[in-house]
Amino acid sequence: xxxxxxxxxxxxxxxxxxxxxxxxxxxxxxxxxxxxxxxxxxxxxxxxxxxxxxxxxxxxxxxxxxxxxxxxxxxxxxxxxxxxxxxxxxxxxxxxxxxxxxxxxxxxxxxxxxxxxxxxxxxxxxxxxxxxxxxxxxxxxxxxxxxxxxxxxxxxxxxxxxxxxxxxxxxxxxxxxxxxxxxxxxxxxxxxxxxxxxxxxxxxxxxxxxxxxxxxxxxxxxxxxxxxxxxxxxxx
Amino acid sequence: xxxxxxxxxxxxxxxxxxxxxxxxxxxxxxxxxxxxxxxxxxxxxxxxxxxxxxxxxxxxxxxxxxxxxxxxxxxxxxxxxxxxxxxxxxxxxxxxxxxxxxxxxxxxxxxxxxxxxxxxxxxxxxxxxxxxxxxxxxxxxxxxxxxxxxxxxxxxxxxxxxxxxxxxxxxxxxxxxxxxxxxxxxxxxxxxxxxxxxxxxxxxxxxxxxxxxxxxxxxxxxxxxxxxxxxxxxxxxxxxxxxxxxxxxxxxxxxxxxxxxxxxxxxxxxxxxxxxxxxxxxxxxxxxxxxxxxxxxxxxxxxxxxxxxxxxxxxxxxxxxxxxxxxxxxxxxxxxxxxxxxxxxxxxxxxxxxxxxxxxxxxxxxxxxxxxxxxxxxxxxxxxxxxxxxxxxxxxxxxxxxxxxxxxxxxxxxxxxxxxxxxxxxxxxxxxxxxxxxxxxxxxxxxxxxxxxxxxxxxxxxxxxxxxxxxxxxxx
Ligand code: SF4
Ligand code: SF4
Ligand code: FES
Numbered sequence: 181x182x183x184x185x186x187x188x189x190x191x192x193x194x195x196x197x198x199x200x201x202x203x204x205x206x207x208x209x210x211x212x213x214x215x216x217x218x219x220x221x222x223x224x225x226x227x228x229x230x231x232x233x234x235x236x237x238x239x240x241x242x243x244x245x246x247x248x249x250x251x252x253x254x255x256x257x258x259x260x261x262x263x264x265x266x267x268x269x270x271x272x273x274x275x276x277x278x279x280x281x282x283x284x285x286x287x288x289x290x291x292x293x294x295x296x297x298x299x300x301x302x303x304x305x306x307x308x309x310x311x312x313x314x315x316x317x318x319x320x321x322x323x324x325x326x327x328x329x330x331x332x333x334x335x336x337x338x339x340x341x342x343x344x345x346x347x348x349x350x351x352x353x354x355x356x357x358x359x360x361x362x363x364x365x366x367x368x369x370x371x372x373x374x375x376x377x378x379x380x381x382x383x384x385x386x387x388x389x390x391x392x393x394x395x396x397x398x399x400x401x402x403x404x405x406x407x408x409x410x411x412x413x414x415x416x
Numbered sequence: 417x418x419x420x421x422x423x424x425x426x427x428x429x430x431x432x433x434x435x436x437x438x439x440x441x442x443x444x445x446x447x448x449x450x451x452x453x454x455x456x457x458x459x460x461x462x463x464x465x466x467x468x469x470x471x472x473x474x475x476x477x478x479x480x481x482x483x484x485x486x487x488x489x490x491x492x493x494x495x496x497x498x499x500x501x502x503x504x505x506x507x508x509x510x511x512x513x514x515x516x517x518x519x520x521x522x523x524x525x526x527x528x529x530x531x532x533x534x535x536x537x538x539x540x541x542x543x544x545x546x547x548x549x550x551x552x553x554x555x556x557x558x559x560x561x562x563x564x565x566x567x568x569x570x571x572x573x574x575x576x577x578x579x580x581x582x583x584x585x586x587x588x589x590x591x592x593x594x595x596x597x598x599x600x601x602x603x604x605x606x607x608x609x610x611x612x613x614x615x616x617x618x619x620x621x622x623x624x625x626x627x628x629x630x631x632x633x634x635x636x637x638x639x640x641x642x643x644x645x646x647x648x649x650x651x652x653x654x655x656x657x658x659x660x661x662x663x664x665x666x667x668x669x670x671x672x673x674x675x676x677x678x679x680x681x682x683x684x685x686x687x688x689x690x691x692x693x694x695x696x697x698x699x700x701x702x703x704x705x706x707x708x709x710x711x712x713x714x715x716x717x718x719x720x721x722x723x724x725x726x727x728x729x730x731x732x733x734x735x736x737x738x739x740x741x742x743x744x745x746x747x748x749x750x751x752x753x754x755x756x757x758x759x760x761x762x763x764x765x766x767x768x769x770x771x772x773x774x775x776x777x778x779x780x781x782x783x784x785x786x787x788x789x790x791x792x793x794x795x796x797x798x799x800x801x802x803x804x805x806x807x808x809x810x811x812x813x814x815x816x817x818x819x820x821x822x823x824x825x826x827x828x829x830x831x832x833x834x835x836x837x838x839x840x841x842x843x844x845x846x847x848x849x850x851x852x853x854x855x856x857x858x859x860x861x862x863x864x865x866x867x868x869x870x871x872x873x874x875x876x877x878x879x880x881x882x883x884x885x886x887x888x889x890x891x892x
Contacts, residue, residue: 284474288584316467318808324467393469393780395592 188254195250203234203245203256214258215267215296217274217385218333219246222405223342226334230270231296234258242266268300276307277356279328280386287387290396293331294386310356317362319369322391323381325360330388332358335402336380343408348374360388379404436852438835446839449831451824451856452690460814468497468783468809473583475801475816481524484517484572485794487586488655489801492790494588496676497805499784505774506590511655512766513575513582514792515759518654519610520568521795522711522752522759525860526617527561530749533854534624538631539847557620560613564756567610571763574599590778597773604767611760618729618753628746634837635855636745636830639664641697641707643822644714645793646672652718652726652758654793660717661697661707666741669699675791678800682817693821706829709797709822710859711751716741721754723761729754745830748858783809794819796860823859830855 184199190207197206202225204214218229227247234245237255245258257263274280274293282288314327334351337360341347348371352361362371381389382401391399439447459478463471472490476483488510495502502510532545535554544552551558575595576582585592625632641664645657650672659678661670670681685694685702697705707713716737721727733754736742742751766772783805790801797819804813834855838848 284470284477284583286470313465315465316808316810318467318810326467392467392782393587 186250186252188250188252188256190256191258197250199250201250203243203248203250203254204232206250207245207256207258212258214245215299216246217292217296217331218335220335220338220383220402220405222407222409223335223338223383226338229274229331229333231267233263233266233270235260235263264300267296268302271297271300271302272305272307274331275302275305276309278310278312278330285329285387286390287329287396287400290400291387292385314359317368318392319367320374321369321376322393323368323376323378323389324392325368325389327359327388329386330360331386332360333385334360335383335385336360336389339379339383339405343405344375344377344379346373346375349380436831436856438831438839438852440839440842444842446832446835449828449835449852450689451827451831452692460816463811463814466811468494468788468803468805468811469588471801471803471811471814472586476583478816478818482517482521482794482796484513484576484582485792485799486801487583488514489790489792489794489799491586491588492656492792493788493801493803494790496788496790497783497785497803497809498588498781500589500779500781502590503774503776503779505594505771506777506779507655508766508769508772509575509591509595509777510586512595512763512772513572513585514655515763515766516568516571516575518568518759518795519756519763520565520572521860522756523561523564523568525795525857526749526752526756527558527565529860530854530857531557531561533850533857534621534628534749538850538854545850557617560617564610564613567606570606571603574603587778589780592778594775594777595773600767600773603763607760607764607767611757611764614753614756614760615725618757621750621753622732625750631851631854632744632746634834635851635858636826636833637743638829638833639741639743640826640829641669641700641705642713642716642741643670643697643707643709644717644798645675645791646718647722648672650719651722652714652720652730652755654714654759656792659791659798662717662741664741664743666716666737666739669697675800676789678789678791678802678817682822684817690824692824693817694824695817695822696825703825706825707822708745708826709819710748711755711795712742712745712748713797714793715751715754721758723758723765725761726754726758729757745826745855745858748860752860783807796820797822820859827856827859830859 185196186199186201188195188206190210190212193210193212195206195210197209204216204219207214214232214234216232218226219232225247227244230244232245233242235257236243275297282294285291312328316324316326318324337349337351340349348362349360351358352365353359362368363373368374378391381391381399382404387396390396435452437450437452441447459475463474466474471494472487475490476486478486528547532547532550535557536545536549547558572582576585641661643659643661645653646660647653647657658672659670659675660668660672661681663669681698683696683698683702685696687694694702696702697707699705715730715733721730733742733750736747786807787804792799799819800817802815803811806812831852834852838851
């Protein structure tokens with residue numbers, strides 16, 4: 181890896197980091213937290229949810245911190261009224277896209293979308309809500325997917341591919357028709373590549389993939405991915 | 417012939433929204449009254465396609481006053497779907513949390529909603545006739561009410577973690593977390609005060625009864641069938657047991673059948689003017705198969721309560737009916753107080769049970785049956801949850817009969833009776849209005865989840881001729 185140090189400013193703080201770092205990881209080194217949803221340490225950044233948008237001086241464009249590499253001389257702003265509004269908008273679109281009724285959701289109180297929503301004070305959705313009505317697939321022995329709650333962050337897809345290495349999960353279609361599928365769009369019980377490792381359920385930030393009959397707080401363990409990645413490095 | 421109707425909407429100090437229409441005859445006497453529910457909620461429809469284990473959580477949202485009863489009826493239906501009996505501690509904890517529900521809901525009705533009428537008078541100023549007026553005039557009684565309600569809520573909170581909508585605690589096959597020593601002790605320590613408050617109130621109420629004979633006679637005082645759950649030896653039961661129906665003379669009409677057989681005895685009719693169903697007793701047919709459920713019905717059908725103080729009170733209560741059931745709807749209040757007494761004694765029994773703190777509280781299984789029926793006695797009466805699921809456990813069909821619906825035919829009879837007595841010459845006076853409301857409140861209907869316990873919700877009364885002419889209109 182190229183160790184040539186990069187120097188930049190994040191929220192006025194001088195940061196030095198290695199080339200190839202992202203704005204998100206660079207910010208972390210100086211204790212600046214940028215909100216994320218699709219990002220998960222240990223997985224390839226996807227840049228899908230846009231919650232981590234930041235401002236970079238010299239351009240009007242907003243950049244996803246999780247997927248934008250740092251450059252020397254960059255001046256990054258992670259908190260501003262404009263960003264706050266954008267993030268609220270992102271959260272509202274996620275809520276509007278499918279059927280999110282926290283009070284009766286299995287992930288109530290243990291949901292990353294809900295946490296962010298609370299943090300940003302999103303108490304109303306100002307977009308027309310699209311009440312999705314997908315069938316729930318609970319054909320697997322113990323895993324269930326309720327696509328009505330999926331925010332298409334692809335954490336499950338990446339965990340299944342990059343960490344478990346079987347790539348059972350993927351996305352089909354585009355735009356509002358996008359959905360997580362198993363193998364060739366099979367029922368989960370028919371997806372023979374699935375090893376039933378539960379990583380997808382551990383990383384899902386919402387209540388879309390879960391283990392039937394298990395308290396969600398026991399299932400959820402997104403940090404396990406970073407842990408596995410570290411352990412594998414040690415083994416090399 | 418000219419039919420006139422008087423419309424009272426909405427009724428204050430009951431849970432939810434309702435509208436009352438009183439139809440007059442040509443000679444201005446009251447013909448009949450209709451109690452209408454005009455909100456459509458659709459729980460039975462929108463739960464289709466959801467996994468069965470979400471049902472306790474979703475259906476308990478039907479009501480903010482008695483969510484625990486929904487949780488239990490729903491969890492019991494789910495127990496049947498997974499085909500297992502929960503461990504005995506889970507059953508005892510479920511019973512315990514239900515005692516909390518009963519106490520808090522009955523206390524809410526008696527102290528917050530009904531006492532203002534009983535103590536301040538039906539004809540007193542409506543701006544004063546509420547819990548605040550009560551606090552001013554009868555501070556000790558109001559405090560007792562607040563204390564009892566808190567005790568009920570404390571039980572719910574200590575067992576399940578939250579005061580309302582504590583759905584995460586329950587699960588098919590049992591419950592998710594046990595009762596800690598500290599929480600059990602807290603509840604045990606609160607028992608004496610709760611018992612004292614109940615006994616004092618019951619004594620006070622018994623003394624007041626003489627002065628309330630007019631209401632007793634005219635508030636839905638008519639013979640009907642009664643239905644509820646009883647223990648295998650015929651005692652008062654709120655969580656499990658068997659269904660019993662007695663006839664208006666108190667003789668058994670249906671003796672202790674398995675609750676899952678409810679469709680054989682209960683028919684469900686609908687009327688175009690209300691979103692609420694009209695359940696009826698099949699042996700008699702519609703619309704004459706009127707039966708009542710709830711505290712009055714439970715005390716009428718139970719041979720005993722099974723706890724010493726409540727049994728003593730029940731003995732006295734039964735004397736009112738001589739050798740028949742107690743028929744006046746007004747006595748729902750009395751029955752409610754006796755039930756609070758029973759619940760407190762039973763709470764004590766449960767809290768001192770050596771099993772109650774066991775950690776073995778859940779049994780796990782997946783879908784084994786594609787149908788489940790869960791029945792419990794909610795504060796307002798028999799609550800039925802009946803689900804059908806596909807082999808994956810997704811709900812394909814859902815039928816819920818709530819207590820308020822069982823009493824639907826009886827409401828109409830009761831309101832008609834009150835209206836006949838108090839509606840005179842096309843005139844609506846405050847006392848009549850509030851008596852029509854009060855008779856409904858005696859049943860303690862829970863029409864949805866909104867609470868209008870306090871404050872001044874406008875009542876709009878219209879006197880309309882069949883041709884649509886507005887003859888009179890009063891708003892308060
Ligand atoms: S259980 Fe493991 S292998 Fe199966 S889909 Fe989930 S992540 Fe992939
Ligand atoms: S199922 Fe969960 S982890 Fe997978 S894409 Fe949807 S929200 Fe993300
Ligand atoms: S966290 Fe960066 S785009 Fe989702």
